[in-house]
Each structure stands twice: as structure tokens, then as C-alpha cells.
Amino acid sequence: MNPFESYRLTSPFGMRMHPVYKVPKFHKGVDLVTTPSTGPLYAFVSGEVTHAKEGTKGSGFGGYGIVVAIKDNKGYLHCYAHLSAVSVKVGDKVKRGQKVGLQGSTGVSTGAHLHYEIRKSCSPSNGYTETESGVVEPTKYLQDYYSKEEISIVDKKDANAIIDKYLKPAWGVAKTPADKLEIGRLADELRAASGQEKQNS
Ligand SMILES: [Zn+2]
The missing domain is CATH 1.20.5 (Single alpha-helices involved in coiled-coils or other helix-helix interfaces)
Incomplete structure (x- = not known):
């Protein structure tokens, strides 16, 4: 099961040459593209919104542009970055599939896309770590998450x-x-x- 089947995956999780800085750098999330360029983006999991604005330097979201961050029931932080607009506010409880904002190219970005990153923690600095130690592989995390969610909904x-x-x-x-x-x-x-x-x- 591919949690990103409605998107085009343009850059996977892992080591890569950074498209802007041109140096090898670990890509801590996945880059996903939907059309049109400001198309709506939907939450991959339910949770509580902890951030919904431009990421400033030092916040853990510097360079990420406009970010929506949603904390799931396990305390992991789901970050939707480079948005052109947000449709939720801090404190909102969102459901899986609910619209969180519009795709964009804000922050350090070469074109309209969604950078989706899952951090192991929400603090300090929104769970930011310099290396990959603070993140998980998004595809596998969502597959595990969904399979457990399905077990909990038995008729x-x-x-x-x-x-x-x-x-x-x-x-x-x-x-x-x-x-x-x-x-x-x-x-x-x-x-x-x-x-x-x-x-x-
Ligand atoms: Zn990215």
C-alpha cells in the first residue's frame, strides 16, 4: 500500500545532492507533487495542529517556508512544508484526509512541491535535529500507522x-x-x- 499514491514522488527519503546548496545532504522527508501547483493538501494522519505559519529561523522550520505541523497520538510531528497557504490554525484537531493547506514553493525550494517530514518529537524547536536522527522514514511510518488504525476499527x-x-x-x-x-x-x-x-x- 502506497500512502502517497495520489502524488508524484520527486525526491525520496535519504542521502541526496541538495538541489539548492549542491552538496550531499540527508533528505529528512519526501518531496511530493500534486497538480495544480497550488493544489490542496490533506492530512496523512489525524492529530493536533502545533504550527501553521512561516517557519522562522531558530523555530526548527527555518527554510521550510510556510509550515503546518500536526502532532499525532504517538507524539510524532507531521510537517507539511513550502505551502502557499494554510487552512488550519494552532490548536485545531484535524482528521486524516482533512485539508491542511495549499501546495506552494515558499522557503528554500526550487518549485511547487510538498516536503513531508515526520519528526520523532515536537520539542524543543519543533523536534528539529541537524541529522536524520530525529526523523523517521515516512512511507513505512504511515503504512504501520494505517495498519494499526485498521485493526482498531473492527465491526x-x-x-x-x-x-x-x-x-x-x-x-x-x-x-x-x-x-x-x-x-x-x-x-x-x-x-x-x-x-x-x-x-x-
Ligand atoms: Zn524535501
């Missing part, structure tokens, strides 16, 4: 069908107390994932 009917059809019969023929406990635990995980009360703990 209640499906969860109960699995419990009734497979787990209850397995519990009935389980040979040891440890096996019974484990089956009970699995049933509870399914109940919790589908928004129901646990019954065994």
Missing part, C-alpha cells in the same frame, strides 16, 4: 462472530488453564477493538 458483528464461531469452541476444548486464559484474552482484545466491554479482566 462489532464481525468481532462477535469470530468469538462465537471460533474462540468459544476453542475455549471449550482447551487443555490447560493457560490456553483458556489466552483464548479469553484474545476474545477481550476483539471486544475492545470493536468498542465493547472486556469480560475476562
